[in-house]
Amino acid sequence: MNNRNPPIACRPVTPDDTGLITQLFSANSVCRGCWCMHWRVEKGGKTWNACWGDPNRRTFLKLLRQGRVQGALAFAKDKPVGWCNFGPREDFPRLKRSRVLIYKAAPSTWSINCFFVAAGWRKRGIASALLNSAVKAAFERGARVLEAYPTPQKPEQNLVAAFAWTGTRTLFKKAGFKPSVDNERVWVKRRAKA
Numbered sequence: 138m139n140n141r142n143p144p145i146a147c148r149p150v151t152p153d154d155t156g157l158i159t160q161l162f163s164a165n166s167v168c169r170g171c172w173c174m175h176w177r178v179e180k181g182g183k184t185w186n187a188c189w190g191d192p193n194r195r196t197f198l199k200l201l202r203q204g205r206v207q208g209a210l211a212f213a214k215d216k217p218v219g220w221c222n223f224g225p226r227e228d229f230p231r232l233k234r235s236r237v238l239i240y241k242a243a244p245s246t247w248s249i250n251c252f253f254v255a256a257g258w259r260k261r262g263i264a265s266a267l268l269n270s271a272v273k274a275a276f277e278r279g280a281r282v283l284e285a286y287p288t289p290q291k292p293e294q295n296l297v298a299a300f301a302w303t304g305t306r307t308l309f310k311k312a313g314f315k316p317s318v319d320n321e322r323v324w325v326k327r328r329a330k331a
């Protein structure tokens with residue numbers, strides 16, 4: 138450990154974290170438009186465009202204060218440096234409209250669907266730490282199956298970071314996810330039997 142590589146700690150987000158989330162998201166041009174609302178707003182196009190920016194911010198922070206947002210936050214000392222969004226599939230109505238993610242989900246399936254690691258903190262395992270925290274919390278909270286949508290990637294291909302916001306294949310593979318049988322774009326992990 139040194140000042141350039143402080144230890145990273147992750148924990149689930151709480152309704153008191155509006156300030157930390159605002160600090161993290163406001164520093165990035167996409168996050169301060171999306172506010173992790175992409176999968177929560179049912180439609181794209183004009184509907185989504187009308188939500189971009191302040192409307193998304195207000196809705197997301199309200200949901201967070203109401204305890205209706207689940208996610209993991211990563212910290213370097215006290216500084217928020219990463220985010221991973223998850224929750225029951227039903228929280229994300231836009232999933233059902235996606236043509237490439239057509240898939241028959243089992244009951245109690247939860248979705249892990251967005252990552253953000255702040256610029257300057259990438260490629261040092263923070264998304265992996267966030268995913269571990271999200272998987273643990275989701276299974277503890279009742280998920281039986283987790284699904285994810287890693288960005289399509291050729292072997293060894295370096296993805297443009299902004300296009301990898303649903304995570305990478307290696308990220309999920311190392312956490313025990315596998316492509317589902319009905320749609321290889323949807324990767325799944327089942328809760329271990331007790």
Ligand SMILES: CC(C)(COP(=O)(O)OP(=O)(O)OC[C@H]1O[C@@H](n2cnc3c(N)ncnc32)[C@H](O)[C@@H]1OP(=O)(O)O)[C@@H](O)C(=O)NCCC(=O)NCCS
Nearest residue numbers: 252253254259260261262263264265295296298301302307
């Ligand atoms: C994609 C992203 C989450 C990865 O986070 P990260 O902390 O750098 O990821 P990790 O260091 O934990 O890497 C996990 C695995 O993914 C791989 N990986 C990470 N970034 C990658 C990239 N750009 N291309 C290919 N593979 C990548 C790593 O090599 C690692 O695999 P390995 O263990 O076999 O080496 C990060 O780049 C990011 O936040 N991008 C911006 C996404 C965004 O715009 N989100 C906001 C949406 S509103």
